[in-house]
Amino acid sequence: MLYQAYQLQSDLMSPLRLMAQSLGASLWFKDTENSPVRKIAAACDVFSRLRLTHSRPGYGITSVKVGQVDVDVTEEVTLTLPFGSLLHFKRTADAVDIEGQPPVLLVAPLSGHFATLLRETLRTLLQDHDVYITDWHNARDVPLTEGGFALDDYAEHMIRFIETIGPGTHVVAVCQPCVAALAAAAIMAEDDNPCQPRSLTLMAGPVDCRINPTGVNTLAVSKPIEWFEKNLITHVPLPHKGFMRRVYPGFIQLSAFLSMNPARHKAQFKDMYKYLLEGDIEKADTIRNFYDEYLAVNDLPAEFYLETVAKVFQTYDLPRGVLTYKDRIVNPAAIRRTALMTVEGERDDICSVGQTMAAQDLASSVRPSQRTHHIQTGVGHYGVFSGKKWNQQIYPRVRDMIYANQL
Known part of the structure; x- marks a missing residue:
């Protein structure tokens, strides 16, 4: 049931993130420096980035x-x-x-x-x-x-x-x-x-x-292998091609990584918001690009x-x-x-x-x-x-x- 619960949550949040992405993009065109519009646009941008993806990003080496x-x-x-x-x-x-x-x-x-x-x-x-x-x-x-x-x-x-x-x-x-x-x-x-x-x-x-x-x-070594199998292994839900395949989901491993230093990741998203407010797109893009990669998970x-x-x-x-x-x-x-x-x-x-x-x-x-x-x-x-x-x-x-x- 673990993967099914994750998939349901992801499906429910997806429309909200798409709305935030669309709203943020449209507001940037009406933006003036330090305006409330910029604050809303920056918040929408950050919120739309707070999601996991499951497809390999491009290598981008041309x-x-x-x-x-x-x-x-x-x-x-x-x-x-x-x-x-x-x-x-x-x-x-x-x-x-x-x-x-x-x-x-x-x-x-x-x-x-x-x-x-x-x-x-x-x-x-x-x-x-x-x-x-x-x-x-x-x-x-x-x-x-x-x-x-x-x-x-x-x-x-x-x-x-x-x-x-x-x-x-x-x-x-x-x-x-x-x-x-x-x-x-x-x-x-x-x-x-x-x-x-x-x-x-x-x-x-x-x-x-x-x-x-x-x-x-x-x-x-703190747990027997049976514990890992019982608590970390789940089945792929519909509609994915690997339906019913037993996997160790990438979102579980990523959650473990994030929990090792949550304050650092929270600070990074705060910094991205700050850079967007200040108009420092280069610094904001550095954080964006890192998390686009980091939040792409592989089962x-x-x-x-x-x-x-x-x-x-x-x-x-x-x-x-x-x-x-x-x-x-x-x-x-x-x-x-x-x-x-x-x-x-x-x-x-x-x-x-x-x-x-x-x-x-x-x-x-x-x-x-x-x-x-x-x-x-x-x-x-x-x-x-x-x-x-x-x-x-x-x-x-x-x-x-x-x-x-x-x-």
């Missing part, structure tokens, strides 16, 4: 600077599977040589938001690489006839994507998919797959959550969510050597030809220092010359893959590692 040249970028779907697509951001240029730049698969989390959260990471990588991204679908839009989607399926999708890109692919995994990325690389190595990654970069991911547990880790398949909580956060299957892929034990020591880089943030309160670096011990057969670890000072979780320090200090190291292992 060009990227390569060296000093602006290069056109076209978004292409290379492979479509029921629960995710492989997107290629194809660059075309005459004035600069981009041929031969290494292909990179950017693996996005499937964790309540869409892959567009990695827009900045993607844009930065496009400067020097031929970039693809895992674009995970909203589970509430996947019909039941497509079957389930568990941790095995996630790794299998990753292998399919890498094989589609072809030999010489480099993989960059951010946060949650680090476990599945390491597992996929291990399986491909054990099978002597010709498309096994040339390099694997794991960024701020929960490889071994026994190390320096965070509040997120403590919460995950997770129940099987995937529950297995991730159980195997990654509760029983630590990968570091204990008992994680399986289609009834095969995952053996990271099988990785020999894939260079490994791990990146962590000094102030990360989601995946603390040491949790990602654990991959270095697990992949024990990787030669020392092909290992890299970097701890970035002064950044939290999101600062590992976005922001000034990502662009200026972390990315150059990732780029140099990829190019060093290109041949």
Whole structure:
């Protein structure tokens, strides 16, 4: 009944938000500075933004600077599977040589938001690489006839994507998919797959959550897995294509995120109202754009969510050597030809220092010359893959590692 109640509330509020949006837009044309009209228009604008959406926002990347040249970028779907697509951001240029730049698969989390959260990471990588991204679908839009989607399926999708890109692919995994990325690389190595990654970069991911547990880790072990299934899993209601599919709704995860710092989010909307009153549209748009992305939620398949909580956060299957892929034990020591880089943030309160670096011990057969670890000072979780320090200090190291292992 949880999802049905949410859907009913959303349906009831939708006409009010549409009215506020329409009224606000019309009032701006009659606005004078500091007038009551502007106050009403600003209030309508803020109110219309206080809603969740369930469709992926656009990436909005139409060009990227390569060296000093602006290069056109076209978004292409290379492979479509029921629960995710492989997107290629194809660059075309005459004035600069981009041929031969290494292909990179950017693996996005499937964790309540869409892959567009990695827009900045993607844009930065496009400067020097031929970039693809895992674009995970909203589970509430996947019909039941497509079957389930568990941790095995996630790794299998990753292998399919890498094989589609072809030999010489480099993989960059951010946060949650680090476990599945390491597992996929291990399986491909054990099978002597010709498309096994040339390099694997794991960024701020929960490889071994026994190390320096965070509040997120403590919460995950505070209840048995049955509690998560009973209290957080629900069925998709009508009229969605995934009617009756069991999911962990994105709105529940977002509610948890918002509750961690409600004062900050409240202050942000107050600031947006203030900037609209002052006519500072640029600052207001910065907040608008952030929340348009942040409030776009993605439902997770129940099987995937529950297995991730159980195997990654509760029983630590990968570091204990008992994680399986289609009834095969995952053996990271099988990785020999894939260079490994791990990146962590000094102030990360989601995946603390040491949790990602654990991959270095697990992949024990990787030669020392092909290992890299970097701890970035002064950044939290999101600062590992976005922001000034990502662009200026972390990315150059990732780029140099990829190019060093290109041949």
